Amino acid sequence: MAATRDQIMKAAIQHLNESPAASMAQLAEAVGISRATLHRHFSSRDDLMLALAHRAHDQWEDLQTSSGMVAATASQDRAALERALKALLEGLIEVADEYGFGLTDDRLATHPELKRRADELEEREVVFYAAAQRAGLLRADLPARWISNTVFGLLVAVRESLRNGDVARRDVARLLLDTFLHGAAPEKERA
Amino acid sequence: MAATRDQIMKAAIQHLNESPAASMAQLAEAVGISRATLHRHFSSRDDLMLALAHRAHDQWEDLQTSSGMVAATASQDRAALERALKALLEGLIEVADEYGFGLTDDRLATHPELKRRADELEEREVVFYAAAQRAGLLRADLPARWISNTVFGLLVAVRESLRNGDVARRDVARLLLDTFLHGAAPEKERA
DNA sequence: AGCATGTGAGACGAAATTGTCTCAAACAAT
DNA sequence: ATTGTTTGAGACAATTTCGTCTCACATGCT
Incomplete structure (x- = not known):
């Protein structure tokens, strides 16, 4: 499943609006990518939240x-x-x-x-x-x-x-x- | 440090208003009791939040x-x-x-x-x-x-x-x- | 003094999450 | 076809929190 940084962020936002406390694993699943790939784009959870x-x-x-x-x-x-x-x-x-x-x-x-x-x-x-x-x-x-x-x-x-x-x-x-x-x-x- | 269930709840509320994600340990410290005692009054975190x-x-x-x-x-x-x-x-x-x-x-x-x-x-x-x-x-x-x-x-x-x-x-x-x-x-x- | 109850300190395992890493498979470009 | 890149699956250690438990100590009551 390929996804640009932009698509990841959009999907993450969408999921966070339903589950504000979602884990990185849950976010990765919601985006449709693996946890490893999510971490390749955003080194940490803080990193992701900062970007959003x-x-x-x-x-x-x-x-x-x-x-x-x-x-x-x-x-x-x-x-x-x-x-x-x-x-x-x-x-x-x-x-x-x-x-x-x-x-x-x-x-x-x-x-x-x-x-x-x-x-x-x-x-x-x-x-x-x-x-x-x-x-x-x-x-x-x-x-x-x-x-x-x-x-x-x-x-x-x-x-x-x-x-x-x-x-x-x-x-x-x-x-x-x-x-x-x-x-x-x-x-x-x-x- | 003696504290009634009521006093514990009041102190917990007060602290949660400043740190909504406070852990049981942090709440116990804020109340001025040990974690063990806090658990004696509220068996779980859910229990405490429910009571509040x-x-x-x-x-x-x-x-x-x-x-x-x-x-x-x-x-x-x-x-x-x-x-x-x-x-x-x-x-x-x-x-x-x-x-x-x-x-x-x-x-x-x-x-x-x-x-x-x-x-x-x-x-x-x-x-x-x-x-x-x-x-x-x-x-x-x-x-x-x-x-x-x-x-x-x-x-x-x-x-x-x-x-x-x-x-x-x-x-x-x-x-x-x-x-x-x-x-x-x-x-x-x-x- | 003797006894009972409540408390604090801390150890303990269980569970969840995080960040890293490896490796094999899929993929794209040439 | 081959090469180089990206991905997914999963293992791994580290960290945090939680709930339980033990034990020593203090406090209060008789």
Whole structure:
């Protein structure tokens, strides 16, 4: 069974999303290669996880640019910020869904190198949210870091919803955006 | 070092919140007892985790009653539902904070017996949210299960915020309630 | 003092996982 | 066809964790 490094990583991610604690042997089987071959591509389990996390972080970083988040933060333009916010959240859903296991894996979250990178990326988003607050796009009475953590939490909610089959995949983006921006109370309500 | 079963569990929970993958040896050390004694109280690691989860579920279930959630669901009374919603969310913060590691521990989430109990408790909340929707307290255009998952996600956000020190403990309840009900957009805004 | 109970330290084997290695078979390229 | 590369199967030692067990010691009670 031949497999490129890329195919291995994709299959590994897919399996880790179902069994976050899978062993190297289980991952090799899921990929369809032998344990020896898996070790030829990734010298250790840490190596593999590092590579997967690095890939996820790359996609995340690319999204921050492609969504216009970076540019909008710099421009402080309200319309640009609004477009970027929507694109960012929609993109985050995809990344978070693909690398879902990473959302709640403690070993990844506490890995020094990975934590540094994640903190750095998250910090950019905090700055972006702060800019959105100044533009009147997001409430100014909420800490920007809380907003950032809220988005993270809602991504976890999306993952849960999809895993349980509670909502259809095509609906999650709308639900996330809507809930994040307007909350769960009716518009006229003041609770 | 003498310790009651209760003290052991409390100390174990505390340590697991910092090191979710802690071994029995590490837990024993954190509790301040020997590994042998820990095994005298809990025959296996599974046994300990089961006991901890059971305790968490009990508190959760108690909260569903003490918050008035159960009664309000049955009564369909709008004011009662509103009071219950507030009390439930505030109580969930405490439970989720105390047993934070359980929010994202895959081994607990997939344990058949625990999953059954958690699903059962969550189902009650879904019914409650549905009642709140009928009473006009929550938006009717959101799936009740999505609302339930949203609350779960926001609890994860709370845990993250407290771990990182992003927000003060006394503020989290207000932030959670406020964000959950009204979202992150300014009231006049329509994004 | 004498006795019973609980505890800590540590040894022990069992099991799982990891990373390395060897060797034979399959494969690709020339 | 031959050569060089890659792969799979499996053996291997090292490590970790777990659950059990023994034994000495302390603590409390009568």
